[in-house]
Amino acid sequence: MTYCVAMCLSSGLIFASDSRTNAGVDHIATFRKLTVFEEEGDRILVLQSAGNLATTQSIVNLLQRRCKDAERINLLNAPNMYEAARLVGETAREVIHRDSDAQYGGSTTDFSCSLLLGGQIMGEDTRLFYIYPQGNFIEATADTPYFQIGESKYGKPIIDRVLNYHTPLEQAMQCALISIDSTLRSNLSVGLPLDVMIYPRNSFSSSQQYRITEDHPYFTMIRKNWGEGITSMFSQLPPLEL
Amino acid sequence: MTYCVAMCLSSGLIFASDSRTNAGVDHIATFRKLTVFEEEGDRILVLQSAGNLATTQSIVNLLQRRCKDAERINLLNAPNMYEAARLVGETAREVIHRDSDAQYGGSTTDFSCSLLLGGQIMGEDTRLFYIYPQGNFIEATADTPYFQIGESKYGKPIIDRVLNYHTPLEQAMQCALISIDSTLRSNLSVGLPLDVMIYPRNSFSSSQQYRITEDHPYFTMIRKNWGEGITSMFSQLPPLEL
Numbered sequence: 001m002t003y004c005v006a007m008c009l010s011s012g013l014i015f016a017s018d019s020r021t022n023a024g025v026d027h028i029a030t031f032r033k034l035t036v037f038e039e040e041g042d043r044i045l046v047l048q049s050a051g052n053l054a055t056t057q058s059i060v061n062l063l064q065r066r067c068k069d070a071e072r073i074n075l076l077n078a079p080n081m082y083e084a085a086r087l088v089g090e091t092a093r094e095v096i097h098r099d100s101d102a103q104y105g106g107s108t109t110d111f112s113c114s115l116l117l118g119g120q121i122m123g124e125d126t127r128l129f130y131i132y133p134q135g136n137f138i139e140a141t142a143d144t145p146y147f148q149i150g151e152s153k154y155g156k157p158i159i160d161r162v163l164n165y166h167t168p169l170e171q172a173m174q175c176a177l178i179s180i181d182s183t184l185r186s187n188l189s190v191g192l193p194l195d196v197m198i199y200p201r202n203s204f205s206s207s208q209q210y211r212i213t214e215d216h217p218y219f220t221m222i223r224k225n226w227g228e229g230i231t232s233m234f235s236q237l238p239p240l241e242l
Numbered sequence: 243m244t245y246c247v248a249m250c251l252s253s254g255l256i257f258a259s260d261s262r263t264n265a266g267v268d269h270i271a272t273f274r275k276l277t278v279f280e281e282e283g284d285r286i287l288v289l290q291s292a293g294n295l296a297t298t299q300s301i302v303n304l305l306q307r308r309c310k311d312a313e314r315i316n317l318l319n320a321p322n323m324y325e326a327a328r329l330v331g332e333t334a335r336e337v338i339h340r341d342s343d344a345q346y347g348g349s350t351t352d353f354s355c356s357l358l359l360g361g362q363i364m365g366e367d368t369r370l371f372y373i374y375p376q377g378n379f380i381e382a383t384a385d386t387p388y389f390q391i392g393e394s395k396y397g398k399p400i401i402d403r404v405l406n407y408h409t410p411l412e413q414a415m416q417c418a419l420i421s422i423d424s425t426l427r428s429n430l431s432v433g434l435p436l437d438v439m440i441y442p443r444n445s446f447s448s449s450q451q452y453r454i455t456e457d458h459p460y461f462t463m464i465r466k467n468w469g470e471g472i473t474s475m476f477s478q479l480p481p482l483e484l
Binding site for chain 1: 399450
């Protein structure tokens with residue numbers, strides 16, 4: 001499995017992904033699930049993926065390769081984020097159909113995947129899309145400013161409690177990190193390292209990308225702080241009265 | 243959906259269930275999912291259920307009716323909790339097979355359910371079982387002292403952070419309530435009122451049963467306290483350093 005979260009807030013975008021993939025419990029590996037498509041000063045697009053790894057790698061490969069063909073619409077020349085999301089959805093359909101239709105008789109492997117595409121193209125505001133395995137997609141709004149894919153339930157309560165559209169980027173990233181920490185503790189199929197990125201609105205820069213490993217000092221500290229804080233808050237609850 | 247949690251701890255048992263059932267989003271109703279089987283001074287058995295409501299109601303009905311037939315092994319004369327769990331599993335199989343096998347052509351309704359059975363029978367310690375739709379079951383241990391059924395992921399991180407086998411019953415119930423609150427906030431298919439029960443080891447009493455409605459003063463207070471505590475803890479996190 002995987003856990004990715006992306007947020008589209010008033011001051012910019014937040015992306016955070018784990019890097020674990022597993023087929024069963026004994027085939028565990030580390031793969032980056034966050035890919036940046038960038039044209040200096042014109043656009044930054046960030047793609048996160050969860051689901052069948054062969055599918056998601058194929059999608060990323062095809063999207064990257066097609067960026068070199070200026071004759072066709074691609075992620076580096078799409079006129080707006082809507083068209084970029086449509087293109088990603090179309091590529092997802094193409095790969096999923098190709099592999100599903102070619103299955104040998106009776107096989108029912110699930111080739112599907114879910115994708116998040118966020119970013120900004122010059123002339124538009126920041127936008128974030130959730131792209132379904134069917135290739136269609138929805139867009140985040142001020143009412144629902146975040147999307148999750150993969151093993152999303154463990155880390156949802158903390159986001160629902162603290163995040164809103166006007167949360168500053170720094171706090172939103174803290175929220176994403178705690179959301180991932182909660183998931184890491186409860187589910188083996190989500191694992192370090194993490195790939196995270198902060199995109200300040202209108203910056204057209206991908207400079208705030210970070211990889212967070214097991215011994216990352218800040219992540220280690222807030223995991224510890226948060227865990228201890230929860231325990232201490234819990235011990236201070238008023239005595240049970242039912 | 244549903245969310246039920248049960249804990250088997252050194253000082254006794256904790257049970258907490260929501261009461262929402264839904265078939266799609268427009269057929270929502272309230273049904274109790276916690277049933278007590280009791281023989282004063284000899285045994286207390288508590289059954290919690292999640293899954294197809296027709297199935298779980300049938301199982302409870304059959305188990306209750308059969309308690310009146312002293313010729314057969316039933317929940318009120320089973321010699322130990324293992325036999326009681328086996329009996330519940332067998333009854334689950336019976337109902338699920340009956341309804342699944344009788345489906346009209348092509349229909350693939352899911353008649354399955356999951357069950358938790360906890361309690362104490364004179365001569366034994368407290369025990370807790372997780373019964374699968376297949377009728378087989380596993381038992382909680384000091385290493386893994388709790389089980390959840392239904393919509394369990396949202397409420398798992400808080401339990402993993404604060405609960406262990408030696409947590410006192412009062413705190414364990416607080417943990418269960420917060421776990422349910424986290425679930426209620428993130429998932430519409432889990433809803434109030436809650437049915438909860440505290441069973442102190444060797445008490446052979448079911449007197450500590452409570453129904454918690456929307457305006458329950460203690461639940462309202464800890465929901466508020468917890469929510470505010472999380473927000474305040476969050477605002478005090480050390481500044482982001484990536």
